[in-house]
Amino acid sequence: MPPSDQVLTVAQMQAAEQALIDGGESVDSLMLKAGRGAAEWIFRLAVDRPVTVLCGPGNNGGDGYVIAETLRAWDLPVTVVAPLEPATDAARNARTAYWGGFSAVGHGGVFVDCLFGSGLSRPLGDELAGLVRTLAGTHASCVAVDLPSGISSDDGVLLNEDLPRYDLTVALGAWKFAHRLLPARKAMGELRLVDIGVARVDEAARVISRPALAAPTQDAHKYTRGLLAIVEGPMPGAAALAASGAVHAGAGYIKVLGEASGLPVWAVADPRPLDEALEDRRIAALLVGPGLGRDGAAEAKLEAALAFDLPTLVDADALHLLNPAMVAGRSAPLVITPHAGEFAALAQAFGVEAEGRIDAVRALASAVGGVVGAKGPDTLVAGSNGRLAIAPPASSWLSTAGTGDVLAGIIASRLASGDDAFAAACHGVWLHGEAARRAGPAFSASELAAHVSGAYAACL
Template sequence: MSHITAMEPLFTPAETARIDQAAPAHGATLPALMEHAGRAVADAIHRRYRPCRVLVLAGPGNNGGDGYVAARHLAARGWPVMVAPVGTPRPGSPAADAAAQWRFPLVDATTARVSAADLVIDAIFGAGLARDLAPDCAALLAAARTLVAIDMPSGVDGATGALRGQAARAALTITFVARKPGHLLLPGKAQCGTVLCADIAMPPGAIATITPSVWRNTPALWQLPVLAAAGHKFDRGHLTILAGAMSGAAILAANAARRAGVGLLTLATDTPLTGAAPGIMIRTDPLATLLTDPRRQVWLCGPGLGIDRAGPLLATLIAANRTILADADALTACADHPERLHGVGVITPHEGEFSRVFPDLAGDKLSRARAAATITGAVVVLKGEDTVIAAPDGRAAINDNAPPSLATAGSGDTLSGIIAGLLTQGMPAFEAACAGVWLHGAAAHTHGPGLIAEDLAEALPAVLATLQATRNTT
């Protein structure tokens, strides 16, 4: 588990360009920043690889300029380096100046040259490519045995993670100042390999010209509830989960919510229920009766409930002005009718549920999640390896700690339970959703191989203990 550091904004290529443009006014010239960037690339390669034959594919822009600088620094350390231009820098540009400082011969950019190199540096376009990657460039990159990308693998859209043509898979990507959404969003995420974010001495004043709205989801983004020394269970809230005939889903959510710290938990059901832990209360009263208790402010509706029951029960909860997390069957009950979710606090759809509720929303994952949050007024957790959490006010976070082992039955029910448990303890909806998603991924990593959904709640105490210890030493 990583140390807790500062919040990590994610900047689009357009925002990064604006930061670059602001840098000179804050005391950093573009040639100096390019020198820092190229040196950072050379340093990263030197730390991770033994000296070997390197070919730099240098494009015509600043990405190519970074490549020329990296080549010069590697050559100064005794690495055998060749540079193959893929385009000519604009005369007088920082990239042209960097190219002029390369004192060794240039070679033609051919697939034969690429395949003969031990390591190829992709310095062609980076994150700012506004068109599909040309087939000849794609063929060059595809011929590399080991590929290291500067900023972003050429052909990956830095704003969305979409592939612009055929993008080769890098083993290592070195970016600068801040990661971009495309480093975390599929399919681009899979093309980046290990991503490093290097400090290139960008002035804080230049960075401050951008007000971030998207962040990488890390513990720096939220603060978990702190237990009061004189507190009691009612201070930690009372969560009610609606349970149906498939009660296992509700029980998974309940176990996770309790491990996340909720004080009291009730499973409300109208069918016989077995398998719940002793600390879980079971109530068979009508929903209207349960809603007369003012302590029951937070409700989880959907897991295992059944579509026919979920729709009317969700509508009743909304009318009662409760804090609601809607998942699973409650979402499917709103297929083609997102307006039925108005009044819900958090929704947690996977892609199939999302497409049923929002069939008209198209585009990249980040944009779709944000649009859904605007339409419903709810915090949207659009799940996957690259889960996006989007708030109606425009804030968004992208999560990148989910291992493939989370693709197991009941995992989503556990996630909804964790988030609902944090909501019950008073966390704001966006922060509770972000924290729940991160804790879910961390629990899976903590457990390791052989994960099933039941393991996630049991792994949470170790995650919470490590997180608490990390905060205490930060």
């Protein structure tokens, strides 16, 4: 089986294919594996309906001829639409080996898009884009092979407007970024992966999967499990929500540095001046930002918190105050969790200029010297060393107020429990997504927090 959690760039995919070719495969043999693997999924979807395969000029088109011939041999009615001649040897060979018919358009059953895959370098011209739309509109089901045509593989950007939605996308050899990132992911329907023998690529991005977490040891006490201190601001509800997320995610003791009115009874308030409160040597990790405000007092609190050089998560309001001087000279782990708006403010404060979202997230992690959890419907986690992880799709019900505070509490709790910063962010993102799945529809942030322990139980 291919490593099903790895996500490859086009360049990494080409290098992986080259490694297979160096090991004795040929492009033609890889195309046969890819095409036949895809044909199996299409056969299941088609049942006995006719199939129209749209074949482009490159190796994605070559896959299309293999698919068409395989389905034809399995007695499905198949036709090929080929607006462009094959332009690679492997695609030409695959076309020669196809014994079925051609037509200008097909209609009825299943449309299989093999026009372009990872080699698409520019938007589809009007004629080709129109053909894809027509075929999608005249068939009951649509399947994309490797990628829907018109999508940029490395960042999931749509190169054309009004692209069709597919029922199934069959990825070949490995996931590409477009399979995991919006807006492309929205167009793909169900995702399946065909094994062509691609090996593990060490430096590849990963999809975040269920972590293996430990239960407290027999001799554990609240301090060995980790004391998380949350810096309170003028909006204490946010700190309380973060505390609720944190208590279910591993830390043994949650302290709120402030007046902490309205806190749950299990959280301990420390109303002393922040400098004094931070002297507590038992603090294993700090969370600063939720409900902090953005005024001078908030800035002073953030500065004081970061100066203690403890494992720290900076979130929410504090992300609008963070600047390079505050993180210079720190050596303890740092995690920041900006949503898109906070990310833009940080990119400006840290002078980050990058082309696409992935490069920008990596560049910010490097500039901050920590881990960035770039929150959104397709959350990315980047380490300052270039490591990258992508969250699995999560419940859209997470789009409600306070869920970010809960996430901050969960990740900070993992930091207090001893996870390294990258693991804390990945584990936290997974627990948060799983808690949302368990919470079902239309939950409040506090209900979400209550489901974190169930998500944790799934990791034991």
